[in-house]
Amino acid sequence: MTRQHRGMKTRHLIVRTAAEVFCERGYHGTSTTEILTRSHLTRGALYFHFDSKQQLAETVATVPxxxxxxxxxxxxxxxxxxxxxxxxxxxxxxxxxxxxxxxxxxxxxxxxxxxxxxxxxxxxxxxxxxxxxxxxxxxxxxxxxxxxxxxxxxxxxxxxxxxxxxxxxxxxxxxxxxxxxxxxxxxxxxxxxxxxxxxxxxxxxxxxxxxxxxxxxxxxxx
Structure with missing residues (x-):
C-alpha cells in the first residue's frame, strides 16, 4: 500500500467517524477526543489531515x-x-x-x-x-x-x-x-x-x- 493510499484511507476513516459522532451529538457535543477514540487514530494523524474540528465539520457538511x-x-x-x-x-x-x-x-x-x-x-x-x-x-x-x-x-x-x-x-x-x-x-x-x-x-x-x-x-x- 502506497503512502498516498494509506493517507486517503486514514482521511476517509476520520471523516466517517466524525460523521457518526456529529450525527449522535451535533457539532457542539462532538469532541476530537471521541473521534480519535472511535477511530483508533492518533491526534497527529487527525491534525495532519484537518487543522481543527471546524474544518472537519465543513468537510462533512459539504455535499457533492x-x-x-x-x-x-x-x-x-x-x-x-x-x-x-x-x-x-x-x-x-x-x-x-x-x-x-x-x-x-x-x-x-x-x-x-x-x-x-x-x-x-x-x-x-x-x-x-x-x-x-x-x-x-x-x-x-x-x-x-x-x-x-x-x-x-x-x-x-x-x-x-x-x-x-x-x-x-x-x-x-x-x-x-x-x-x-x-x-x-x-x-x-x-x-x-x-x-x-x-x-x-x-x-x-x-x-x-x-x-x-x-x-x-x-x-x-x-
Missing part, C-alpha cells in the same frame, strides 16, 4: 453537487418524486450525508456559510421542480409550490431520530407521505400515471379511454 441534480423526464412531478426518494435512500444509508443534514439543520454550527448548505440546496431543488411542475400544468389550481416545499422539507429536517443510525424505512415513510400528498396536488389526468417505485417513466399525455385502469399497478399512486 451531483447529489442535488434531479433526474430528467417528461413529467416534472415524477422527477421530483424520484429525486426525493433517492435522497431519502441516501440519507438512510450514508452516515456522512446524514451528518451534513444535521450540521445544516443546526444552522451551520461550526461551518462556513458555503459548507453548511445541505438544507438550503435541497429546498432549492424541491422548490424549482415544483415551480416547473406548476408551469407545466401538472399541479391542481391552488397548489402552492412554496407550501408543498415546506411540507417536504418538514419531512427531511425532522428525521432527527434517525440521524444517529441507519434506517431502512426512511424511504418507505417518504413514499407514504407522497401517497397522501400527490392526490392533493397532482391533476386528475396525471395522478394515475405517477409511480412511487422504479419503472418506466410516465408520459405527460392525457391517458385515453380505459387506459387509466392499466396503470393502477403496485407502487403507483392512482
Amino acid at each position: 453537487a451531483e447529489l442535488f441534480v434531479p433526474p430528467d423526464g417528461p413529467v416534472v412531478l415524477q422527477c421530483l418524486v424520484d429525486f426525493s426518494l433517492a435522497h431519502a435512500d441516501r440519507l438512510a444509508t450514508d452516515v456522512v450525508l446524514r451528518a451534513s443534514m444535521r450540521l445544516s439543520a443546526e444552522h451551520g454550527s461550526g461551518c462556513s456559510q458555503d459548507a453548511a448548505l445541505h438544507e438550503v440546496k435541497l429546498r432549492a431543488v424541491l422548490l424549482r421542480l415544483l415551480q416547473q411542475a406548476h408551469s407545466a400544468g401538472e399541479l391542481v389550481p391552488g397548489a402552492d409550490p412554496l407550501e408543498v416545499t415546506d411540507v417536504l422539507m418538514g419531512f427531511f429536517t425532522n428525521v432527527q431520530p434517525y440521524w444517529a443510525k441507519t434506517t431502512a424505512d426512511l424511504t418507505h415513510r417518504l413514499a407514504t407521505l407522497w401517497r397522501y400528498l400527490l392526490p392533493s396536488i397532482a391533476t386528475a389526468e396525471l395522478l394515475p400515471r405517477l409511480r412511487l417505485h422504479p419503472g418506466p417513466a410516465p408520459q405527460p399525455a392525457r391517458p385515453g379511454p380505459g387506459e387509466e385502469a392499466t396503470v393502477a399497478m403496485s407502487g403507483s399512486v392512482g
Whole structure:
C-alpha cells in the first residue's frame, strides 16, 4: 500500500467517524477526543489531515453537487418524486450525508456559510421542480409550490431520530407521505400515471379511454 493510499484511507476513516459522532451529538457535543477514540487514530494523524474540528465539520457538511441534480423526464412531478426518494435512500444509508443534514439543520454550527448548505440546496431543488411542475400544468389550481416545499422539507429536517443510525424505512415513510400528498396536488389526468417505485417513466399525455385502469399497478399512486 502506497503512502498516498494509506493517507486517503486514514482521511476517509476520520471523516466517517466524525460523521457518526456529529450525527449522535451535533457539532457542539462532538469532541476530537471521541473521534480519535472511535477511530483508533492518533491526534497527529487527525491534525495532519484537518487543522481543527471546524474544518472537519465543513468537510462533512459539504455535499457533492451531483447529489442535488434531479433526474430528467417528461413529467416534472415524477422527477421530483424520484429525486426525493433517492435522497431519502441516501440519507438512510450514508452516515456522512446524514451528518451534513444535521450540521445544516443546526444552522451551520461550526461551518462556513458555503459548507453548511445541505438544507438550503435541497429546498432549492424541491422548490424549482415544483415551480416547473406548476408551469407545466401538472399541479391542481391552488397548489402552492412554496407550501408543498415546506411540507417536504418538514419531512427531511425532522428525521432527527434517525440521524444517529441507519434506517431502512426512511424511504418507505417518504413514499407514504407522497401517497397522501400527490392526490392533493397532482391533476386528475396525471395522478394515475405517477409511480412511487422504479419503472418506466410516465408520459405527460392525457391517458385515453380505459387506459387509466392499466396503470393502477403496485407502487403507483392512482
